[in-house]
Amino acid sequence: MDQQLRDLVCGMPKAELHIHIEGSLEPELIFDLARRNGVALPYPDVASLRRAYAFRDLQSFLDIYYAGASVLLHEQDFYDMTWAYLARAHADQVRHVEIFFDPQTHTERGVPFATVIGGIHRALRDADARWGISGALIMCFLRHLSQGDAMATLEQALPHRAMIIGVGLDSSERGNPPEKFADVFARCRQLGLRLVAHAGEEGPPAYIWSALDTLQVERIDHGVRCLEDSALTERLARSATPLTVCPLSNVKLRVFDRIGDHNLLALLEAGIAATVNSDDPAYFGGYINDNFVAVFEALPLGREHARALAMNSFNAAFLPAGKKQALLSEVQAYFAA
Ligand code: HPA
Ligand code: ZN
Secondary structure, eight states, rough: HHHHHHHHHSSOOEEEEEGGGGGGGGGHHHHHHHHTOOOOSSSSSHHHHHTOOOOSSHHEEEEHHHHHTTTTHHHHHHHHHHHHHHHHHHTEEEEEEEEEEEEHHHHTTTTOOHHHHHHHHHHHHHHHHHHOOOOEEEEEEEESSSHHHHHHHHHHHHGGGGGOOOEEEEEEOOHHHHGGGGHHHHHHTTTOEEEEEEEESSHHHHHHHHHHTOOOSSEEEGGGGGOHHHHHHHHHTTOOOOOEEEEHHHHTTTSOOOOOOHHHHHHHHTTTOOOOBBHHHHHTTHHHHHHHHHHHHHSOOOOOHHHHHHHHHHHHHOOOHHHHHHHHHHHHHHHHH
């Protein structure tokens, strides 16, 4: 890839819309927090933990990801994790970020909801003040748990409603279709929360249909398997429903064998509003610009694709109209220069 295109892609203003904050926890920070909190880890050191990051599929990743999150106990831990991510995002020219967090991973261990959201939100406020990076929080329900559990989590979230822009659905996809969460998503819709869901990462196109029709989500996280269904592809394109695509994640979790096999270009050519994101950057080999560089190196993508991906990222964001327009104008000015 030529250096000019690389600089263009890395330097362009962008939004990140698919990042699990617990997936930004680097092994070094996991060990620091384990020491600080007296938590025993099943790995003797950073190097052996990193060696365990060889995943067969989504579930083999999730097992290690939940173990890593076990070191998070105090508000300051959630702050430190989020601050470290935001510093990296700022360095990658991210202007706006919508962060997923998994409260059930923590409340199940006895960590109060307020501790989790308090630390994450304080870091978002500080990063906005320091760098002008805007941020919003999307609370994810763990789909391997029951809908009743999700409802109880929503109840715990209500006192913090003002800090949450929307809800999502993550964790083990196969065998846990979106319609399992129809009632809790309907309740969230009544509350005015924005709706997204992971679908069509490992799961079939049918899960994307039910995320759209039963949950009524506005964006699909991953969604790369939509191309197996031409009616679905057309529906996503015509409705301009964004997909938050995570290329390095898809290779690490064996959705695609190699980055050169990734269907990002095919999605764009089908008229789908795809975006590029990091998913779990500490586990999958890189932050958002690493994802951009990987796909631009492996696929025949050029300057116009870069512009489209940057525009898509702000168009897909849950931003007020004025702020969105200002950021879109910033992209246009960047590419006009
Ligand atoms: N898929 C599902 N659940 C997740 C992921 C993912 O890629 N990352 C963190 N939780
Ligand atoms: Zn994800």
